[in-house]
Amino acid sequence: MSSLQAEMLIEQKVANAQKSTGVAYLLWFFLGGFGGHRFYLGKTGTAVTQLIITIVGVFTLIPFIITGIWLLVDLFLIPGIIREHSEKVRHDARLEVALMQEN
Numbered sequence: 001m002s003s004l005q006a007e008m009l010i011e012q013k014v015a016n017a018q019k020s021t022g023v024a025y026l027l028w029f030f031l032g033g034f035g036g037h038r039f040y041l042g043k044t045g046t047a048v049t050q051l052i053i054t055i056v057g058v059f060t061l062i063p064f065i066i067t068g069i070w071l072l073v074d075l076f077l078i079p080g081i082i083r084e085h086s087e088k089v090r091h092d093a094r095l096e097v098a099l100m101q102e103n
Contacts, residue, residue, distance in 0.1 A: 006097045013093040014086055023080050033069045041081050 001009075019041055033054040035047030043047030050070060055088040 001097070001101055006101070009097055010090060010093040013096075015091050017085070017089040019082050019085055021079060021082055024082065028071070028078065030073065035075060037074065037078065041078070042085060043081065069080050 024037050024040055026038050031037065033050070035050035035054075038044070038047035038050060050067065053063045053070075054067050057067055
C-alpha cells in the first residue's frame with residue numbers, strides 16, 4: 001500500500017467517524033440536562049453522571065444548579081471533545097494501517 005493510499009484510508013476512517021458539532025449543540029440545547037450531547041460524543045460515564053444529577057435534582061434544588069453550571073461549561077467544551085475524538089480515531093487508524101503494512 002502506498003503512502004498516499006494509507007493517508008486516504010486514514011482520512012476516510014476519520015471522516016466516517018466524525019461527530020457533528022451541530023448535532024452535539026442541538027442535543028446540548030434540548031437534552032443537555034440528561035447528558036444527551038455527552039452520550040452522542042462518546043462520554044458515557046459523564047453522561048450517566050449528568051443524568052443521575054438531573055434526576056436527583058427533581059427532588060432538590062442544588063443538583064439543578066450543578067447541572068446548570070456543568071451545561072454552561074460544556075457549551076465551550078464540545079468543540080474540544082469533537083477534536084479529541086477525531087484525533088483518537090486518526091491515531092487508531094494510523095496504528096491499523098501500520099499493522100496492515102507490516103503483514
